[in-house]
Amino acid sequence: MLTISEVKLVLESLDNPPDNAVYNKTKDYVDTFARFHDHETASNVRSSFPNPPFQFFEQVQLVNLCPMEAEEAKALVPSIQVEDDQLQQYLDDMTRARKAQQPPA
Numbered sequence: 001m002l003t004i005s006e007v008k009l010v011l012e013s014l015d016n017p018p019d020n021a022v023y024n025k026t027k028d029y030v031d032t033f034a035r036f037h038d039h040e041t042a043s044n045v046r047s048s049f050p051n052p053p054f055q056f057f058e059q060v061q062l063v064n065l066c067p068m069e070a071e072e073a074k075a076l077v078p079s080i081q082v083e084d085d086q087l088q089q090y091l092d093d094m095t096r097a098r099k100a101q102q103p104p105a
Contacts, residue, residue, distance in 0.1 A: 001056060003046060003063045004029075005036040035066050041101045048093050053082050066098060067091060 002010070008030035017023060036042040042063075049059040058077050067073040070084040073091060080087065 001060045003036075003042065003060050005034040005042040005063065006046075008034040008037075009039050009042060033064075035063070035098055037101060037103075041097055045094050045097050048097070049090055055079065062091075063094070066094060068095060 007026075011017065011023075011027055011030060017027075036045055046059055046063050049062055051059065054062070058080055061077045062073060065073075065076050067076055068091065070087040070091060073087060074080050074084075082090075
């Protein structure tokens with residue numbers, strides 16, 4: 001599973017992207033919803049949620065949704081079993097990474 005940001009980076013790396021409706025709609029979608037705009041940040045953010053205690057699906061969803069609070073994260077991804085204090089630390093790290101990145105070109 002890839003995050004939306006990782007899909008965006010894959011599509012941007014294509015030498016000869018197709019010119020069809022599916023590709024164009026996908027590109028528009030990932031351009032709109034990607035939270036991380038460079039490979040290093042996208043990779044680091046996902047790996048900042050270790051497995052265990054986070055399942056792979058939970059990692060991807062947390063990076064895609066970027067919740068600000070542990071309570072919000074658990075409401076969006078109910079399978080998360082991490083204590084709120086620890087989860088909040090991970091979410092704060094992700095928020096700092098998002099704010100520190102360069103704006104998209």
